[in-house]
Amino acid sequence: MRHTITILVENEFGVLTRIAGLFSARGYNIETLNVAPTLDETVSRLTLVTRGDERIIEQIKKQLNKLIPVIKVEDISHMVHLERGLLMLKVIDVKGLRKAAETSGAKIIDHEADSYFIAEFTGSPEEVDTFLVSIDAEYIIEASRTGPVGMRRGSKGFVV
Numbered sequence: 001m002r003h004t005i006t007i008l009v010e011n012e013f014g015v016l017t018r019i020a021g022l023f024s025a026r027g028y029n030i031e032t033l034n035v036a037p038t039l040d041e042t043v044s045r046l047t048l049v050t051r052g053d054e055r056i057i058e059q060i061k062k063q064l065n066k067l068i069p070v071i072k073v074e075d076i077s078h079m080v081h082l083e084r085g086l087l088m089l090k091v092i093d094v095k096g097l098r099k100a101a102e103t104s105g106a107k108i109i110d111h112e113a114d115s116y117f118i119a120e121f122t123g124s125p126e127e128v129d130t131f132l133v134s135i136d137a138e139y140i141i142e143a144s145r146t147g148p149v150g151m152r153r154g155s156k157g158f159v160v
Contacts, residue, residue, distance in 0.1 A: 002031075003057050003077045004150045006158055007046040010069040011037055019046070019070075022063055028052065032147020043071065043160055047149045071160055076152045083148035085128045087121045090141040097139060104131055116141060124148075 009015045016035060023030050031049040038045050050060065057075055064073045089106075091097060098108060098117050105127075106119035121131045125148050132143065152158065 001053065001077075002049060002051055003075050004081070004083060004148065005046075005048045005050065005057075005061070005064075006074050006076055006150060007048065007064060008038070008071040008158065008160060009044050009046060010071065011042050011044040012069060015044070015069045016046075018067055019048075019064065022067065023050070023060075026059075026063070028056070028060060034147050034149050038159070040160065045158075047147070049147055072158065074152075074158055076150050079152045080154070081150050081152040083124055083150040084122055085125050085146050085148045087119075087128045087132060087143065087145040089119045089121070089132070089135060089143050090116055091119065091135060092139040092141060093117050094139055097135070101135065104134060106131065 007019070009019070020030065028050055031051065033046065033048050035044055035046045037043070050057075052060070061073050061075060064070050091101070093111070093114055093116050098111070101117075101119045102108060104121070105123070106121040108117050109120045110118040121128060123131065128145060
């Protein structure tokens with residue numbers, strides 16, 4: 001099963017290496033990983049997607065909690081939560097494709113007439129997948145996307 005885990009860590013040198021090393025040493029795969037500082041610049045928030053049964057995910061959470069720079073770990077997969085990912089797509093500017101991208105909810109952020117355009121699309125991981133397959137692959141020059149960032153719903157925050 002797919003699990004989205006959010007982690008608060010000290011924003012210091014080598015933290016990402018230690019977390020990646022933990023996964024690597026135990027043979028767990030990281031599907032996606034996003035990290036950025038929080039409003040408190042001494043703390044960063046990671047959103048990590050991995051797969052495993054409940055026993056494996058519990059083991060991962062326990063191991064993460066043992067790492068010194070880790071402040072908090074939460075698997076939001078079983079909570080009511082939102083996930084959003086970003087896709088940037090550079091596409092050959094053929095007739096009608098730019099309009100179709102905009103109609104699908106993409107924002108055109110760069111454009112050179114009769115050459116190319118770059119579209120930005122944000123949505124749930126499924127929406128991003130759907131948008132990506134809606135563009136004919138023969139016109140795609142380049143694609144870059146993030147994994148999801150996630151946050152549980154409700155008034156309580158996942159903060160230090």
